[in-house]
Amino acid sequence: MSPLTVIYEAFISLSHNKVRTGLSVLGIVIGIASVIAMVAVGEGARQRVERQIESLGDDWLTIRFWGMQRGGVNRQQGVQPYLAESDADAIGSECPAVRAATPSNTMRVQVVSSFRNHQTSVQGVYPDYFDIRRWRTVEGRLFTDDDMIALRRVCCIGQSSAAELFGGVYPIGQTIRVNRITFEVVGLLETKGTGGEGRDFDDVILFPWRVFQRLVAGNEISQTMYAAAAHGAPLSIAREQIRALLRQRHRLTKEENDDFRVVDRSVAAQASAETTRTFNWLLMTIACISLVVGGVGIMNVTLVSVTERTREIGTRMAIGANGTHILGQFLTEAVVLCAVGGLFGFLGGVLVAQLVSWRLGWDVLISTWMALLAILFSTVVGLTFGFYPAWRASRLDPIEALRYE
Amino acid sequence: MQPPLIEVRDVWKIYRNCEVPVEAVRSVSLAISSGEFVAISGASGSGKSTFMHVVGCLDQPTRGSYTFEGREITRLDRKQLAALRNKRIGFVFQSFNLLGRTTLQDNVALPLAYQRVPLRARRRRAAEVLCELGLGDRLKYFPNQLSGGQQQRAAIARALVTRPALLLADEPTGNLDTERAAQIMSLFTELNEKDKITVIVVTHETDLAAYAGRHIVFSDGRIISDETRPDGGQSEGIRTR
Numbered sequence: 288m289s290p291l292t293v294i295y296e297a298f299i300s301l302s303h304n305k306v307r308t309g310l311s312v313l314g315i316v317i318g319i320a321s322v323i324a325m326v327a328v329g330e331g332a333r334q335r336v337e338r339q340i341e342s343l344g345d346d347w348l349t350i351r352f353w354g355m356q357r358g359g360v361n362r363q364q365g366v367q368p369y370l371a372e373s374d375a376d377a378i379g380s381e382c383p384a385v386r387a388a389t390p391s392n393t394m395r396v397q398v399v400s401s402f403r404n405h406q407t408s409v410q411g412v413y414p415d416y417f418d419i420r421r422w423r424t425v426e427g428r429l430f431t432d433d434d435m436i437a438l439r440r441v442c443c444i445g446q447s448s449a450a451e452l453f454g455g456v457y458p459i460g461q462t463i464r465v466n467r468i469t470f471e472v473v474g475l476l477e478t479k480g481t482g483g484e485g486r487d488f489d490d491v492i493l494f495p496w497r498v499f500q501r502l503v504a505g506n507e508i509s510q511t512m513y514a515a516a517a518h519g520a521p522l523s524i525a526r527e528q529i530r531a532l533l534r535q536r537h538r539l540t541k542e543e544n545d546d547f548r549v550v551d552r553s554v555a556a557q558a559s560a561e562t563t564r565t566f567n568w569l570l571m572t573i574a575c576i577s578l579v580v581g582g583v584g585i586m587n588v589t590l591v592s593v594t595e596r597t598r599e600i601g602t603r604m605a606i607g608a609n610g611t612h613i614l615g616q617f618l619t620e621a622v623v624l625c626a627v628g629g630l631f632g633f634l635g636g637v638l639v640a641q642l643v644s645w646r647l648g649w650d651v652l653i654s655t656w657m658a659l660l661a662i663l664f665s666t667v668v669g670l671t672f673g674f675y676p677a678w679r680a681s682r683l684d685p686i687e688a689l690r691y692e
Numbered sequence: 693m694q695p696p697l698i699e700v701r702d703v704w705k706i707y708r709n710c711e712v713p714v715e716a717v718r719s720v721s722l723a724i725s726s727g728e729f730v731a732i733s734g735a736s737g738s739g740k741s742t743f744m745h746v747v748g749c750l751d752q753p754t755r756g757s758y759t760f761e762g763r764e765i766t767r768l769d770r771k772q773l774a775a776l777r778n779k780r781i782g783f784v785f786q787s788f789n790l791l792g793r794t795t796l797q798d799n800v801a802l803p804l805a806y807q808r809v810p811l812r813a814r815r816r817r818a819a820e821v822l823c824e825l826g827l828g829d830r831l832k833y834f835p836n837q838l839s840g841g842q843q844q845r846a847a848i849a850r851a852l853v854t855r856p857a858l859l860l861a862d863e864p865t866g867n868l869d870t871e872r873a874a875q876i877m878s879l880f881t882e883l884n885e886k887d888k889i890t891v892i893v894v895t896h897e898t899d900l901a902a903y904a905g906r907h908i909v910f911s912d913g914r915i916i917s918d919e920t921r922p923d924g925g926q927s928e929g930i931r932t933r
Contacts (some may be wrong), residue, residue: 292805300793384714414882417809548818599789604750605748605789606803606851607778607807609774610771611771612806686745
């Protein structure tokens, strides 16, 4: 029998009992729909993490003070972080694999504009920071070394802070007050989005390092430093050079552990990607279980169909069908049933994914290969769960089958 | 002389799946030539159905030899038997066994589908056979839209569509009234006379057996009578009864 005839016959026989066909296919529809929805959500999450890794940049390092430890005991509890500005300068000038380095200090303060006030992060950095973090302005300009040396009271503002402080008003040329000192906004930064921990990277105001030290923080501490690898230099080399230099500068003996940490941000992002992946696998497993339940439904209905049509099988055998023909016939029915379910399941999954992205604001991603995935999955389910009933039908004795009432 | 179409030698069929083995057919030997019209009758349980299944290649004998068109059947596997049934034997059943929700034309074309005859060719051939049997105007009808007699004629068309050497009918008139039964039996006679098809009809109604040229009676797994009418059973007197 030609494959087309077999498929045509499958459609004819499935249309016999529409309600039963519909109900048995429902399991597959739900199974495939959940698989597709999970894949769409998972893909969306994966893409978001990837974008995040990209935006974080993969050639810069964070250096944090960690405290002196010996034998697992923190010996300098309560002591303020003491990475000094000179550390940053030394990293910038003495490490060949480092392109630029900046000290940094961040505080949360109340910032006042002529319109309203807003609690936000204020951060003092070298102008090199913009290069290290690949940060540009959308309006105005970045502050420069000149601004820092001349101790000009200027700042660059993130999108979220600007929106909070000025509403819709054009921020460039506006003034803000921090600690009763007035600063001029010279640049509006491009958006960086939100971090994996729900942090808003755009809710920040950046000041020239020395201006910040004197007028905002009132101390010379650098909590954190940022450094970017030189072009073509691997991050790992830059990290080792920084570590060696800082150990030397902090006069650490061989037995002493580092009193700082050099953190590769992309590693952190990759860890978050790993978590996302694990979570996706979990969801996929649950979706697959529902698919298996659907498959058992298909097996059940195919078994019933074989029993009901025993006499038809006998007749077909008498007029010349062999076991392979009968096996093919029922297997095709199961596969057609599942493939139709897969198609509707795909549509259902897309719908659910859209609903999720609309109601929960999650990122979802739907692509054409998911339709193929749905068809593939459902076909495999059909083949798997249709095989046993079809095989039983093919092993029937023609005489017994003809006699069956 | 031509070798017989069917030659059965010392055939036994024993069912061993019961506590006591059942000897359904005991040492039956028989030859049927091409072009014969044979009626097989006997009480239920006499072994006539089992014998018919063996002759129809639906079942293998337990012992003995069976040649069909000179081929030894007992050596064939399931697949070869299916192919043989498909090409050389046409079956007609008591309850017609047409597929519902399938047009008469496609029902009749079904055996050809198993030979992978292209759709258009097999539908043409099916229409041809249905026309010959007077159902030319019912091609697109579904079985449940037809009378029993018409359904049985469609089933006969299905049996004939592959131009088989043997037409095997198991109680073909069992579900029909007397008049329709007579029509079907006449049709067999006609096919046998005109198209020289070998026809074997299994029936428990002895009066219908009178249509056939040869009448074999089974009892207790054996042939107890095998009569060939001198006039071939085709005299006017017998046919009109």
